[in-house]
Amino acid sequence: AVDDSNPWWTEFSRVCREMNLSIKPEIFSAATDSRFLRAAGVPALGFSPMNRTPVLLHDHNEFLNEAVFLRGIDIYARLLPALASMPALHNEC
Amino acid sequence: RRQLSEGEHPGVTLFRQYLRIRTVQPEPKYDEAVLFLEKIAKDLGLECQKVEVAPGRVVTILTWQGTDPSLRSLVLNSHTDVVPVFEEHWNHDPFEAFKDTQGNIYARGAQDMKCVGIQYLEAVRRLKAEGKCFPRTIHLTFVPDEETGGHQGMELFVKRPEFQALRAGFALDEGLASPTETFTVFYSERSPWWLHVTSSGN
Numbered sequence: 109a110v111d112d113s114n115p116w117w118t119e120f121s122r123v124c125r126e127m128n129l130s131i132k133p134e135i136f137s138a139a140t141d142s143r144f145l146r147a148a149g150v151p152a153l154g155f156s157p158m159n160r161t162p163v164l165l166h167d168h169n170e171f172l173n174e175a176v177f178l179r180g181i182d183i184y185a186r187l188l189p190a191l192a193s194m195p196a197l198h199n200e201c
Numbered sequence: 202r203r204q205l206s207e208g209e210h211p212g213v214t215l216f217r218q219y220l221r222i223r224t225v226q227p228e229p230k231y232d233e234a235v236l237f238l239e240k241i242a243k244d245l246g247l248e249c250q251k252v253e254v255a256p257g258r259v260v261t262i263l264t265w266q267g268t269d270p271s272l273r274s275l276v277l278n279s280h281t282d283v284v285p286v287f288e289e290h291w292n293h294d295p296f297e298a299f300k301d302t303q304g305n306i307y308a309r310g311a312q313d314m315k316c317v318g319i320q321y322l323e324a325v326r327r328l329k330a331e332g333k334c335f336p337r338t339i340h341l342t343f344v345p346d347e348e349t350g351g352h353q354g355m356e357l358f359v360k361r362p363e364f365q366a367l368r369a370g371f372a373l374d375e376g377l378a379s380p381t382e383t384f385t386v387f388y389s390e391r392s393p394w395w396l397h398v399t400s401s402g403n
């Protein structure tokens with residue numbers, strides 16, 4: 109669930125707010141590897157940091173702008189410390 | 202020392218090198234991708250583990266150990282394969298990673314999802330260079346065969362003891378591009394559900 113009952117989502121969205129990124133939670137319309145991770149009990153978020161980019165996956169002339177790509181590195185460089193520093197959760201031991 | 206294109210960010214150069222590896226279905230050159238990832242692991246000082254889940258289908262796991270092994274890990278997943286191309290419809294060779302004057306990089310896999318794999322690696326590179334370390338271990342998993350349903354990739358990997366040993370607590374995986382300023386984040390997905398309907402007429 110994408111509410112405060114999911115601490116990973118809480119942390120993910122907090123970092124995005126700090127970076128002034130606007131994010132919109134959605135249900136994926138296709139199947140990806142995340143379904144196997146979730147089925148194995150691992151909560152997962154699907155996120156590719158590409159805004160201002162036409163959706164061209166599987167299409168001709170698929171491209172990504174290098175500035176968008178580089179900003180994605182900045183975004184992960186903020187997300188990873190937050191997620192990898194998540195304190196122990198109640199179901200962890 | 203990484204090979205640099207004139208004036209180009211080294212992360213972009215690495216991205217374009219990865220795009221030139223023809224991991225295109227139906228016969229992806231996975232061996233080249235694995236070699237490429239092993240080299241990066243060495244360069245970044247990450248542990249590298251290979252798990253062959255099916256013949257010729259190797260999951261490559263790059264690991265940055267955390268400081269508290271009692272905590273579950275963060276998994277950064279990406280797939281290495283890409284869908285086929287109809288080359289005649291492309292303005293540039295889809296495996297050349299041509300960059301135009303606006304900085305647009307054209308290639309099969311530019312969005313889905315070689316960008317993400319390299320962004321994970323470049324973020325780790327930056328954080329390590331800054332001397333950071335974190336309580337939770339970070340695993341970067343590079344899996345084959347997502348584009349054909351994951352049956353020779355992630356579907357098998359999650360059943361392996363090597364996957365259990367990662368002790369994954371949370372994962373990031375691919376999303377989609379967004380044409381607006383807003384980024385989309387997917388928290389669930391529709392299950393594939395093929396319905397076979399037989400109509401016997403009247």
Ligand SMILES: [Zn+2]
Binds near residue numbers: 280314375
């Ligand atoms: Zn994909």
